[in-house]
Amino acid sequence: MTTWVRIAGAPARQFHRNADALAHLVPGEARHALLLGIGVLRSGSAGETPNLTVTLQNRDGQCSRLYAALPPIGADAQIRDETGALFSGTVTRVDLDSAQCAVEISA
């Protein structure tokens, strides 16, 4: 099973781990081999919106260059695999540091 992340925007960007995903990505959209991990889907009955956090590589400032001036906040985002969308939501938080970019996606 190959999973990747798609974040809508102009352009839409797809973040994947390695070349295995390339065959499944939406053609014609930007693609970046920066995906480090997809966090657990957190859900609760006390008002918490189901959400998860995607971690992207930022050691060389790749995500900073993509998103510093045009942050994806409020953009539609999906966790996908070959079968389709596993989780869909909105980008509700972005954290950048010199190693990683964490993108929180909430349903």
Add this chain to the structure above:
Amino acid sequence: MTLAAPIPLGLTSSWRTFASVAPIPHRYGTVSGRLLQYDQAGLRWVWAGHAVLGIDSITVNDKPANEWQWKNTVDSAGNPIALVEFGQPQDTSATILAAGRGKLHPVTGRLLENPGDVIWDILANVARAPFAEQAFAAFRNECDTRGLVVAGSIERIDTTQAIVRALCDSVGAIFCADAPQPCRVWPGGAARPVRERLRSPVHVLKASMPLAGIVNDLTIQFDIVDGNARQTIQLDAPDSIARYGRRANTLQAAWISSPRVAHDVAQRLLAQSARPAWTITASGIKRRIDVGDDVAIDHPVLPLSTTAAVLTREWDIEQALATLTLSVPVGDAP
């Protein structure tokens, strides 16, 4: 006197007769406020615990009062007050409001209504904290240029810090007691000389952007008299609403009564908050930077080449290292 201590207002219990124990208010700018009963007959009432420029009108239960005069004098404890004397006894259960022009500068005698003057007076003359008037000169000048004036009262015992913070929130300014220039118009104020350039690998940057930080529909309640807002202004940013949905907030601005000032504040706040903004934490700074200083950002974590005001600062005294927090909006201002 520390800023975390309750502000030392005089109390009605210092008078020979008093109806109930209450703080004697300090009033600034062109402002309205409730009168305090000063004698048992209901003939004499106090508007402020200091001399004022004038009292212009009085209402009793929302109806204009007749036969009254005001004067600056001293109370039975020897402290200055602004006193109102009625020709007829007033119902002591009535709501009696006076509108006037409040406290005067102790040297020049001009009405204190510039935010810089008022904050200095609260700190130095009411709270007796060691603040020089000159430290507020740049802030005072910028408020003059922008036409920012305050109108408000200190009517209850709160900490000095909370009172000054509420005033700054009302006019769109920041306050930090240990900065050489304690106040700054923010957001949207004039830039200051850059004190530090944040760069890699010397400084460590982290940047966060929560969607929840966006406010694109702002209501300001102001002209607050006896706890009730008499005016409201509402501004929104249509482009931001179309993109992020309507995200509303309400600010109760207890220290302004002018629609023009409220509009200026709302515009500046919306320009900052209707756009997504990076909250930046910068560490490893080997010099003391103060809150309100400007720093330049040219760092791989946030390659924006911009400047921003320091909003918070942690200073490691032993290591002589500073950690700063900044806020940088991105995109076009509404």
